[in-house]
Amino acid sequence: MSTSNIPLPTTPESILPLVIRTMSRTPDPRLRELMASLTSHLHAFILETEVTEAEFERAVKFLIDIGQATGEKTNEVILAADLLGVSSLVALLNNPANHSHGEAHAQAEAASHAALLGPFWRANAPICQAGDNIARGNTQGIPLEVSGVVYDKQGRPLADATVDVWHASPVGMYENQDDTQENMNLRGRFKTDAKGAYFFKTVRPAGYPVPTNGPCGDLLRAQVRHPNRPAHLHFMVSTPGHKVLITQVFADGDENLTSDPVFGVTAALVGNFEVRMVDGKQQAFLTHDFHLIEGEMTFPHPPIP
Numbered sequence: 001m002s003t004s005n006i007p008l009p010t011t012p013e014s015i016l017p018l019v020i021r022t023m024s025r026t027p028d029p030r031l032r033e034l035m036a037s038l039t040s041h042l043h044a045f046i047l048e049t050e051v052t053e054a055e056f057e058r059a060v061k062f063l064i065d066i067g068q069a070t071g072e073k074t075n076e077v078i079l080a081a082d083l084l085g086v087s088s089l090v091a092l093l094n095n096p097a098n099h100s101h102g103e104a105h106a107q108a109e110a111a112s113h114a115a116l117l118g119p120f121w122r123a124n125a126p127i128c129q130a131g132d133n134i135a136r137g138n139t140q141g142i143p144l145e146v147s148g149v150v151y152d153k154q155g156r157p158l159a160d161a162t163v164d165v166w167h168a169s170p171v172g173m174y175e176n177q178d179d180t181q182e183n184m185n186l187r188g189r190f191k192t193d194a195k196g197a198y199f200f201k202t203v204r205p206a207g208y209p210v211p212t213n214g215p216c217g218d219l220l221r222a223q224v225r226h227p228n229r230p231a232h233l234h235f236m237v238s239t240p241g242h243k244v245l246i247t248q249v250f251a252d253g254d255e256n257l258t259s260d261p262v263f264g265v266t267a268a269l270v271g272n273f274e275v276r277m278v279d280g281k282q283q284a285f286l287t288h289d290f291h292l293i294e295g296e297m298t299f300p301h302p303p304i305p
C-alpha cells in the first residue's frame with residue numbers, strides 16, 4: 001500500500017491514524033489487532049497525561065533496567081508485570097472460573113481459580129510418591145499435611161494427574177534464592193491416585209517480600225507500597241486433555257491477604273489451614289481440591305532458567 005495519499009501529521013493527535021494505517025499491512029491478523037490496540041492506548045495515555053520528554057526518558061530507562069536486571073536469579077520483567085496487576089489479570093482472564101460471560105460460562109461453574117505463576121517455578125521438580133515430605137535437609141517449621149482431589153469439569157475425579165507444588169521456606173525464601181537450602185527443597189511432583197486424590201507433607205510456608213533490590217523495588221518505594229506477599233503454596237495441576245491449572249493457595253488469616261503486592265489473592269484461593277496439637281506439637285493441615293477444564297496441556301517456560 002502506498003502512503004503517499006496519507007496526510008502528514010499536523011498535531012499530536014494526528015500521528016496515531018498514520019501509525020495505524022502503516023501497521024495495517026501486518027499479515028498476521030492477531031498481531032495486527034494487538035499492535036493497533038496497544039498503540040492506540042499508548043497514544044491516548046501519553047496525550048491524556050501529557051508525558052514530558054524527561055518522563056519518557058525515565059520510562060525508557062526503567063525498561064532497559066528491568067531487562068538488564070533479569071538473569072539467573074531474578075526476572076524483573078515478569079516482576080514488573082506482576083506489580084502492575086497484569087500477570088494476575090492475564091491469569092484470571094484466561095481461566096473461565098473467574099469471569100462469567102461468553103462460551104466459557106458452561107465450564108465456569110466447577111473450574112478452579114488460576115493465579116499468576118510467579119518467578120520461582122522450576123521445571124523438573126522431583127517426582128514423589130504420595131505422602132512424601134518435600135521439606136528436604138534440615139528445613140525447620142510447623143509440619144503441614146496437604147491433601148485434596150483433582151476433578152474434571154463434570155466433577156469426576158482425575159486419576160494419574162500431576163500436582164506440581166513449590167513454596168517458600170518458613171523464613172520466606174525459595175530454594176533457588178537461598179544457598180542454605182538443598183537443591184529442589186520444598187518442590188515436588190505428585191500423581192493423583194485412582195480416586196483423584198493427592199497427598200504430601202511439608203512445612204508451613206511463610207509470607208515473603210518480592211525482590212526489592214532491582215528497578216521494581218525502586219518503583220515500589222516510590223509508590224510507598226509494601227513488598228510482602230501473604231504466605232502461600234504454588235500449584236501447577238496437569239493431565240492430558242486439560243488446560244494446565246497454575247494457581248496458589250493462601251494461608252487464611254495472613255495480614256497481607258488484602259494487600260498482596262502482585263494482586264494474586266481471590267476469595268476462592270484462601271485455603272483453610274487448620275492447626276491442631278498432635279502429641280503436644282503444632283501440626284497444620286490443608287485440604288484443597290482442584291477442578292480442571294478441558295483444553296490443551298501446555299506448560300509455561302520457567303521464568304528463571
Ligand code: BEZ
Pocket residue numbers: 079082116117118119120210211229262
Ligand atoms: C511468587 O509467588 O513466588 C511471586 C510472585 C510474584 C513476584 C514475586 C514472587
Ligand code: FE
Pocket residue numbers: 118120167168232234
Ligand atoms: Fe510464591
